[in-house]
Amino acid sequence: xxxxxxxxxxxxxxxxxxxxxxxxxxxxxxxxxxxxxxxxxxxxxxxxxxxxxxxxxxxxxxxxxxxxxxxxxxxxxxxxxxxxxxxxxxxxxxxxxxxxxxxxxxxxxxxxxxxxxxxxxxxxxxxxxxxxxxxxxxxxxxxxxxxxxxxxxxxxxxxxxxxxxxxxxxxxxxxxxxxxxxxxxxxxxxxxxxxxxxxxxxxxxxxxxxxxxxxxxxxxxxxxxxxxxxxxxxxx
Amino acid sequence: xxxxxxxxxxxxxxxxxxxxxxxxxxxxxxxxxxxxxxxxxxxxxxxxxxxxxxxxxxxxxxxxxxxxxxxxxxxxxxxxxxxxxxxxxxxxxxxxxxxxxxxxxxxxxxxxxxxxxxxxxxxxxxxxxxxxxxxxxxxxxxxxxxxxxxxxxxxxxxxxxxxxxxxxxxxxxxxxxxxxxxxxxxxxxxxxxxxxxxxxxxxxxxxxxxxxxxxxxxxxxxxxxxxxxxxxxxxx
DNA sequence: GACAATGCTGGAACGCCGTTCCATGCTGGC
DNA sequence: GCCAGCATGGAACGGCGTTCCAGCATTGTC
Numbered sequence: 322x323x324x325x326x327x328x329x330x331x332x333x334x335x336x337x338x339x340x341x342x343x344x345x346x347x348x349x350x351x352x353x354x355x356x357x358x359x360x361x362x363x364x365x366x367x368x369x370x371x372x373x374x375x376x377x378x379x380x381x382x383x384x385x386x387x388x389x390x391x392x393x394x395x396x397x398x399x400x401x402x403x404x405x406x407x408x409x410x411x412x413x414x415x416x417x418x419x420x421x422x423x424x425x426x427x428x429x430x431x432x433x434x435x436x437x438x439x440x441x442x443x444x445x446x447x448x449x450x451x452x453x454x455x456x457x458x459x460x461x462x463x464x465x466x467x468x469x470x471x472x473x474x475x476x477x478x479x480x481x482x483x484x485x486x487x488x489x490x491x492x493x494x495x496x497x498x499x500x501x502x503x504x505x506x507x508x509x510x511x512x513x514x515x516x517x518x519x520x521x522x523x524x525x526x527x528x529x530x531x532x533x534x535x536x537x538x539x540x541x542x543x544x545x546x547x548x549x550x551x552x553x554x555x556x557x
Numbered sequence: 558x559x560x561x562x563x564x565x566x567x568x569x570x571x572x573x574x575x576x577x578x579x580x581x582x583x584x585x586x587x588x589x590x591x592x593x594x595x596x597x598x599x600x601x602x603x604x605x606x607x608x609x610x611x612x613x614x615x616x617x618x619x620x621x622x623x624x625x626x627x628x629x630x631x632x633x634x635x636x637x638x639x640x641x642x643x644x645x646x647x648x649x650x651x652x653x654x655x656x657x658x659x660x661x662x663x664x665x666x667x668x669x670x671x672x673x674x675x676x677x678x679x680x681x682x683x684x685x686x687x688x689x690x691x692x693x694x695x696x697x698x699x700x701x702x703x704x705x706x707x708x709x710x711x712x713x714x715x716x717x718x719x720x721x722x723x724x725x726x727x728x729x730x731x732x733x734x735x736x737x738x739x740x741x742x743x744x745x746x747x748x749x750x751x752x753x754x755x756x757x758x759x760x761x762x763x764x765x766x767x768x769x770x771x772x773x774x775x776x777x778x779x780x781x782x783x784x785x786x787x788x789x790x791x792x793x
Numbered sequence: 794g795a796c797a798a799t800g801c802t803g804g805a806a807c808g809c810c811g812t813t814c815c816a817t818g819c820t821g822g823c
Numbered sequence: 824g825c826c827a828g829c830a831t832g833g834a835a836c837g838g839c840g841t842t843c844c845a846g847c848a849t850t851g852t853c
Contacts, residue, residue: 335830335831336830336831358809358810358811359810359811359812360809360810360811363832363833368831368832369831369832369833369834370811370812370813370832370833371812371813371814371815371830371831371832371833371834372830372831372832372833373832374811374812374813375829375830375831376830379811379812380811380812429669429670430666430669430670433665433666433669433670433715433718433719433722434665434666434669434718434721434722434725435722436719436722441746446747446750446755446758449757449758449761450754450755450756450757450758453757453758453761454756454757456757457757463760466757466760466761466764467761467764467765467768467773468773468776468777468780469780470757470761471716471773471777472712472716472776472777472780472781474715474719475712475715475716475719475777476708476711476712476715476777476781477715478715478718478719479669479710479711479712479713479714479715479716479718480707480708480711480715482669482670482714482715482718483669483672483710483711483714485670486669486670486671486672489670510677511682514682518686519682519686520686520690521685521686521689521690521692521693521702521706522682522685522686522689524699524702525685525689525702525703525706528702528703529703532703537703537704537707540704540708541704541707541708541711541712543784543788544704544705544708544781544784544785544788545708545712545780545781545784546784547783547784547787547788548779548780548781548782548783548784548785548787549780549784550787551783551784551786551787552779552780552783571801571802572801572802594838594839594840595839595840595841596838596839596840599803599804604802604803605802605803605804605805606803606804606840606841606842607801607802607803607804607805607841607842607843607844608801608802608803609803610840610841610842611800611801611802612801615840615841616840616841
């Protein structure tokens with residue numbers, strides 16, 4: 322046995338939880354969810370896998386920390402200079418999350434499956450608070466706060482996730498397939514469905530072509546806001 | 558080299574795509590998403606990994622096929638004997654998906670991240686059709702079909718996913734932790750948040766305790782239905 | 794009836810993953 | 824100067840998805 326190889330010099334900047342999480346987010350953004358491996362992370366940080374485990378329990382905690390960091394940044398951009406209407410406030414929070422998921426597609430899976438992760442999780446309250454304050458400002462009576470805020474949160478997470486999945490799906494079709502081509506392909510495929518089994522889907526297939534995702538997303542928010550104001554007899 | 562070991566007898570029932578997918582769903586249901594491995598699947602089918610690959614391209618296709626099978630069964634239970642109101646029809650489809658996700662928690666991740674997967678996917682049209690027919694029956698004008706159906710679908714997928722994640726999270730706290738205890742823990746944790754950062758979340762913490770998930774889910778559906786009828790000036 | 798061609802099977806092997814282990818170096822208190 | 828103990832990083836382990844391929848069963852051809 323020839324013993325261990327020579328020791329490298331000690332690093333100047335010590336490892337830290339933050340630097341690891343930050344590198345993890347970069348890796349997730351550039352290489353996708355499957356690109357975040359401890360080996361790639363160790364290489365990027367010029368260290369070994371064992372050193373990372375000194376600061377982080379495992380991959381689950383790493384993903385949770387990365388999610389928390391990105392969501393915290395996304396919901397922090399609220400305080401519009403002139404306060405604006407509560408409706409606009411909700412739209413701002415919603416778009417912040419929508420854009421965050423679009424920018425970091427790996428977020429969708431985390432928010433869909435890991436959001437609560439025990440009572441200690443800080444991501445869920447962060448989102449809930451951001452939306453809830455605007456619901457309260459809307460004039461919804463206290464008894465309806467939970468229902469209205471939950472409904473908005475679920476819609477936002479669902480729509481943002483589907484949108485991210487669509488974007489990923491378009492990219493998977495080919496690196497140079499743009500959005501228009503992808504929507505066209507989906508629309509065409511839907512038009513070719515069995516007329517007996519899918520009459521409705523065939524009928525709306527044309528509306529898929531060329532629609533704007535953010536616009537559709539906001540239209541859905543508008544639908545829920547209309548429902549909230551109608552049910553609580555608020556002035557819109 | 559001693560050559561391969563003795564050949565086992567040939568199987569009686571031949572492998573088939575359906576039997577593989579069916580075994581995969583059982584494995585997912587009993588052992589969770591991480592329990593579906595080609596080794597476990599091969600053992601359950603009394604075969605080797607290579608034989609499975611003759612029928613299925615890879616794990617992605619296996620998960621897609623399992624998802625398709627379960628969703629198809631979930632949205633197929635529509636035709637209520639007396640036709641009923643379109644609102645009830647939407648609630649029925651929504652609850653069908655909600656319950657399917659609750660029964661198969663692994664569905665949440667699939668629906669959140671893999672739903673469209675190219676124009677060939679059949680899961681998305683299936684869900685879209687199920688909801689959309691009821692939207693049409695509601696009297697929504699054709700221009701609003703796509704927006705209303707999309708909004709409902711996104712809400713349903715988001716809410717069902719969050720609910721499944723909550724259930725999983727409660728189970729992870731301990732095998733004998735029931736729903737009430739879990740909600741209590743979340744509520745207590747939310748009440749202990751910083752009053753300056755989380756005033757709204759603290760205020761609704763008590764409403765978390767003891768709420769019913771299905772009821773909340775339906776309340777959200779009701780909110781969106783109210784919004785649809787209000788925006789299109791329909792008689793509810 | 795003999796024999797090649799083909800369809801399907803299942804076990805071994807490959808490369809990569811998350812995680813654990815541990816010899817080693819560095820640093821602050823004495 | 825010395826020693827505890829924090830921190831490091833590379834090797835090693837078991838398990839994963841996937842690929843490869845030798846061998847049986849069936850079919851088609853003469």
